[in-house]
Amino acid sequence: DVKVTQSSRYLVKRTGEKVFLECVQDMDHENMFWYRQDPGLGLRLIYFSYDVKMKEKGDIPEGYSVSREKKERFSLILESASTNQTSMYLCASGLRMNTEAFFGQGTRLTVV
Amino acid sequence: EDKVVQSPLSLVVHEGDTVTLNCSYEVTNFRSLLWYKQEKKAPTFLFMLTSSGIEKKSGRLSSILDKKELFSILNITATQTGDSAVYLCAVPTSGTYKYIFGTGTRLKVLA
Numbered sequence: 304d305v306k307v308t309q310s311s312r313y314l315v316k317r318t319g320e321k322v323f324l325e326c327v328q329d330m331d332h333e334n335m336f337w338y339r340q341d342p343g344l345g346l347r348l349i350y351f352s353y354d355v356k357m358k359e360k361g362d363i364p365e366g367y368s369v370s371r372e373k374k375e376r377f378s379l380i381l382e383s384a385s386t387n388q389t390s391m392y393l394c395a396s397g398l399r400m401n402t403e404a405f406f407g408q409g410t411r412l413t414v415v
Numbered sequence: 416e417d418k419v420v421q422s423p424l425s426l427v428v429h430e431g432d433t434v435t436l437n438c439s440y441e442v443t444n445f446r447s448l449l450w451y452k453q454e455k456k457a458p459t460f461l462f463m464l465t466s467s468g469i470e471k472k473s474g475r476l477s478s479i480l481d482k483k484e485l486f487s488i489l490n491i492t493a494t495q496t497g498d499s500a501v502y503l504c505a506v507p508t509s510g511t512y513k514y515i516f517g518t519g520t521r522l523k524v525l526a
Contacts, residue, residue: 307457336514338516343518344518345503345517346458346505348513351512351513393457393458400446400507401446402463402507403449403460403463404449404460405460406451406457406458406459407457408456409457
């Protein structure tokens with residue numbers, strides 16, 4: 304079974320802190336994604352990566368950056384957390400374009 | 416602009432009922448449509464549809480795609496309380512790695 308693991312289920316951070324969300328997949332997938340999910344807005348893509356050290360902006364990249372130094376690991380970084388970044392963050396990985404993506408369990412981040 | 420719209424937004428039924436969830440899409444160079452079930456945490460993959468008119472089935476769940484009318488339906492027969500979840504529809508955008516998700520249908524099944 305594909306396993307996508309996010310480092311934390313719940314996080315509480317203060318405004319202005321630098322926050323790291325980690326994601327690891329064990330299926331040698333090329334593609335990895337970070338989404339945030341908010342009520343009424345659905346899943347919105349923040350960044351994705353199609354190879355090591357390669358990244359592309361999604362629909363809402365402002366305030367975020369990413370790092371992919373190894374194929375299995377994709378990190379999302381909030382440079383200076385703000386309250387409007389309180390959300391559920393979901394990491395996903397997939398083998399190829401147009402095929403299914405597999406999700407991690409999600410990290411519920413609260414910025415106070 | 417590419418978009419995916421799901422209906423209804425929410426639904427409450429009793430155990431044993433049959434439900435039909437809808438997903439319509441407008442995407443350039445359509446390739447596939449995916450259905451996910453999301454309970455309290457991660458969305459779990461249900462189906463991927465690529466061909467019109469071919470039903471995919473898994474237990475009490477089934478789904479079909481209509482590429483002419485640009486929609487898909489997800490049917491759940493003999494619903495159980497364990498079917499309570501948000502059901503998400505997603506379409507990969509052409510030539511990219513991005514998926515467009517609908518906002519989901521929240522299904523609640525009462526005992």
